[in-house]
Amino acid sequence: MKSKNFILAVMLGSALVACDDVFEPAIENTMDITSIHSDPSMAMGLLGNAYVLLPYDGTPNTDLATDDAVSNIASNSYRQMAGGSWTSNSNPVSRWRNCYHAIQYVNLLLEQCDDVAWASTPTLNTLFNDQMKGSCYAMRGMYHFYLLQVHAGYVGSTLMGVPYHTASEDATSNFNQARLTYAQTIAKINEDFDMALSLLPDHFGDINSEDQVPAKYKSIGATMSEYNRAFGSHHKGKIDAAIIGAIRAQMDLMSASPAYAESGVTYAQAAKSLADVLKSTVGGIAGLDPTGHTWFANTADIDKLASDANPKEILWRSGNAQNNDIEMDNFPPSLFGKGRVNPTQNLVDAYPMANGYPITDAKSGYDPKNPYVGRDPRFYAAILYNGAKQGVQDTEIDMTVNSTTKDGLNKENEYSTRTGYYLRKLTRADVNCNSSNATTQKRYTPRIRFTELFLGYAEAANEAYGPTADGGNGMSAYDVIKAIRNRALGIENDEYLESIKDNKDAMRELIRNERRLEFAFENKRFWDLRRWKVDLSKLNEPARGVKITAANGEYTYEYFDVDSRDFADYQYYGPIPYGECQKFSALEQNQGW
Secondary structure, three states, rough: OHHHHHHHHHHHHHHHHHHHHOOOOOOOOOOOOHHHOOOOHHHHHHHHHHHHHOOOOOOOHHHHHOEEEEOOOOOOHHHHHHHHHOOOOOOOOOOOOHHHHHHHHHHHHHHHHHHHHOOOOOOHHHHHHHHHHHHHHHHHHHHHHHHHHHHHHEEOOOEOOOOOOOOOOOOOOOOOOOEHHHHHHHHHHHHHHHHHHHHOOOOOOOOHHHOOOOHHOOOOOOOOOHHHHHOOOOHHEEOOOHHHHHHHHHHHHHHHHHHHHHHOOOOHHHHHHHHHHHHHHOOOOHHHHOOOHHHHHHHHHOOOOOOOOOOOOOEOOOEEEEEEEHHHHHHHHOOOOOEEEOOHHHHHHHEEOOOOOOOHHHHHHHEEEEEOOOOOOHHHHHHOOOOOEEEOOOOOOOOOOOOOOOOOOOOOOOOOOOOOOOOOOOOOOOOOOOOOOOOOEEEEEEEEEHHHHHHHHHHHHHHOOOOOOOOOOOOOOOHHHHHHHHHHHOOOOOHHHHHHHOOHHHHHHHHHHHHHHHHOOOOOHHHHHHHHHOOHHHHHEEEEEEEEEEEEEEEEEEEEEEEEOOOOHHOOOOOOOOOHHHHHHOOOOOOOO
């Protein structure tokens, strides 16, 4: 047992800093795992540490290794990664260590859960035990899915998954575990999800009468008060059945995608999974949030958002935070920012005109001499372009090469833009970064947006049934895209959409572009490009910028390559960490790495 004591102390040590309020007293090296039997707060701390390790990032990182953005920091790991330095022992997107740490926490808790004194009465103890075990099974499945997203890949001709850990490990454990195949891994994930679904409610929330106590708990004498203590509103934000359904649907969509097509999961299965979640949570297309595309800019709603509430757009999110971190990193230097994330011309060109036509279409009305006029409103919400205003004083930002400010293109300042653009999305204009009068504002990080599920459904439905058929799910890919574009563009008569609605290939490109725009700077595109297995030339499309020169009140625009991309054909899949393969002979590396 001493070896398990040591491993527990070591693994919890780094996370204790973030969870001191959960653990009382602090864990010491002499603590025995069975100590949690009489201290439920310490037991809950194990699960709390798994929550701390959730891999949802509120700042753009992986976007910097795509055609959507570049970094102005030469040493940025994602910039270097995109330039050809992505290796199995230099991998900024690795999830191996954190995910298996989280899995260790939940396995430790699962093994002790039945012996923990969760409550003073047997009935309430059963309810709390179900909640904790359900959360552990859900987390274990979810973290193995997170590992799949980054570390699945081919060994020879076989699509491989990851080792699946269903028991805690100590110094006596056999760490030399082989990987399961991809199909075997998703089967195990689904087993854990099914176990979790048998224990967790659809949503955490108070019930209002004794009649609402679920039959399985009423049969053991549970009261409304006891149910609310174990599954009530104060547990909102924890993983529940609706969140599990959404994560399972995301897994189905990934598994049906070209890079993982050998998994055996079909687009029809993915479409049904996504439709089931959307119908049960928001009632289908009618539940699409009319302001969901500007979730980050809905400041009035964010400011009054209670800690246990979700905006209509959000299924799952982080807690509320109060800071100015994103603004400090990404405001232009004239606004006391560091301008770290520079959107590319590639992304700017992906935004259509306000009439819905791509800028390459003659019907769009695009004027190359006035490239920022009449664009998709999402462009103005996401991109800070030359002449746009930003900050508490509505400062006009001059990004021309002859700018008199440090905001100009490649000015002699480490914080200047390299592309001719700065990031607006995710930042709040009402933040002041001036150190003499700095202010902070409220924000949160989405974990699952309903728009992601809608666009996932559109992608799967188009592949399974074509653009206009619904496959019995009550909505088609066309229906979803029409609703999302109408929300963003405000046009009922979407002529471009109508012109392609019977063309599966054109609809596929439109769906992928809508996903690109809706989730710009939300760390989706890096993995989307890979699961779609886009042509290698697209994966290596240079990141471009614009050189704007001002003269006599007019502007000229010259486009240029900012950064090259150097990805190999095997890098549709991430590697297993080099050190792990060196230590364990049974752990086979993905091909090419």
